[in-house]
Amino acid sequence: MTQPRHILAIDQGTTSTRCIVFDAQARACATSQREFAQHYPQAGWVEHDPEDIWRDTLETAREAIAQSGLGAAAIAGIGITNQRETVVIWNRETGRPIHNAIVWQDRRTAAACQALKDQGVEDMVRSRTGLLLDPYFSGTKVAWLLDNVPGARADAEAGRLAMGTIDCFLLWRLTGGAVHATDITNASRTLLFDIHRQQWDEELCQLLRVPMAILPQVTDNSGIFGHTAPDLFDAQIPIAGLVGDQQAALFGQACFERGMAKSTYGTGCFMLLNTGETAPVSRNRLLTTPAYRLNGKTTYALEGSIFVAGAAIKWLRDGLGIITHARETNDMATQVPDSHGVYMVPAFVGLGAPHWDPDARGAIYGLTLGATPAHLARAALEAVAYQSWDLLEAMARDSGAAPAAMRVDGGMTANDWLCQFLADMLQVPVERPENLETTALGAAFHAGLATGVWSGLDDLSRTWRGRDVQQPAMPAERRAPLIAGWRDALRRTLTHPAPDAA
Ligand SMILES: Nc1ncnc2c1ncn2[C@@H]1O[C@H](COP(=O)(O)OP(=O)(O)O)[C@@H](O)[C@H]1O
Ligand SMILES: O=P(O)(O)OC[C@H](O)CO
Secondary structure, three states: OOOOOEEEEEEEOOOEEEEEEEOOOOOEEEEEEEEOOOEOOOOOOOEEOHHHHHHHHHHHHHHHHHHHOOOHHHEEEEEEEEOOOOEEEEEOOOOOEOOOEEOOOOOOOHHHHHHHHHOOOHHHHHHHHOOOOOOOOHHHHHHHHHHHOOOHHHHHHOOOEEEEEHHHHHHHHHOOOOOOEEEHHHHOOOOOEEOOOOEEOHHHHHHHOOOHHHOOEEEOOEEEEEEOOOOOOOOOOEEEEEEEHHHHHHHHOOOOOOOOEEEEEOOOEEEEEEEEOOOOOOOOOOEEEEEEEEOOEEEEEEEEEEOOOHHHHHHHHHHHOOOOOOOHHHHHHHHOOOOOOOEEEOOEOEEOOOOOEOOOOOEEEOOOOOOOHHHHHHHHHHHHHHHHHHHHHHHHHHHOOOOOOEEEEOHHHHOHHHHHHHHHHHOOOEEEEOOOOHHHHHHHHHHHHHOOOOOOHHHHHOOOOEEEEEOOOOOHHHHHHHHHHHHHHHHHHOOOOOOOOO
């Protein structure tokens, strides 16, 4: 039989799960996708049912393989990429989760984070993990589960429970409970992992009250981590790539050189800048995060995380009912010459980088009787670009220079108007790739490296194909007052004064 040359990528995102089969030219040849339920048990809380995630993963994987016309035996490997920080705890014996997954957007541990800050440990946590004390990250969510599910803490201490981010949970299920492992990009988002020594940190585990017995083994991004259980597909497939979704997008965009950057516009927006082998501590409240580890060698990135991007467009549709489809916002934004002074600060779940204000809430300023749905839609899109500018500015201050270009991807980048406004605000060319599914592609790349479909990073770089480039075109005298208006709206929304920039 000929050597298998296709890869199945599993992209388990915040609102949907999709599986894509890629060929050796990095072209998608089959796709299957499902949206799944979001649970909001209290204001600021967000949960997912891990059984929904598992069911959708298995069904979409089977559908994509069937649609490709290939059998499972023709799949060289599976690459898993996932919404990061979202955490599940399950029983090792039964494999059943003890509670719903707590999602990255969930704010229930804001008080726990504040209590840790009051102990004066944030600088120590930052220097070891590259993160800040914010409910976004998994560690305080794990402690919440152990404290609130009856019997969980005792079970965890006795080694009966396992914890994992979604990659880890899916790897466990796909291997029939044989492998409890996660990769470095996911481990690094827990607040429990030292990104310099590259191991779980005993002191941090004690500080966050997480027993080390529940933690998974930490791996490179590319390697053979296990095989699918015999009853799942018509052949056992190696699981050969594991990577958090934003690091996957950086990899899928072929940003392998120091100084290259990408920004992904889905539910949230995540901008990552490759910093090479150095892990700089940000002076501007950005995160330092491993981008990938191959053969034990780590490449790092600076990251800016915005919690709400496309989610604001979803709110225009589902909350306000002023649009029927997200794509309508493109035409609405072009129907009006400007936002009519309307600014939206989409702090629906607090604000992430560079402000880190979990208590801020969304606001709309500048409403007059002349404001229309088109102005609101335009303000929601503009907010995404203004927030991106805040990140880029922080990155440029940290690294000495802005990247030469920004590679963009994610569902929102189908919006041409947004891409041009982004270029105008960022003042760098905005490059869209031919394949907008860069997250899934990044996971496929990792799995393909481990299974010999691709030979190395140069081979992967050759597969990257640009679709178009938006050049900055707005005159400075028009841009400056827009940014000033945004800054003013932001200042009115923050619950604490903006930290001084370094
Ligand atoms: N043409 C568009 N204009 C603006 N927003 C869009 C457009 N198409 C999709 N979106 C938004 O993009 C998001 C979906 O992007 P996607 O990358 O699939 O997200 P995720 O992976 O986070 O689930 C949704 O929030 C949707 O509202
Ligand atoms: O599911 P996405 O694509 O919105 O990504 C979520 C991020 O990984 C959260 O850190």
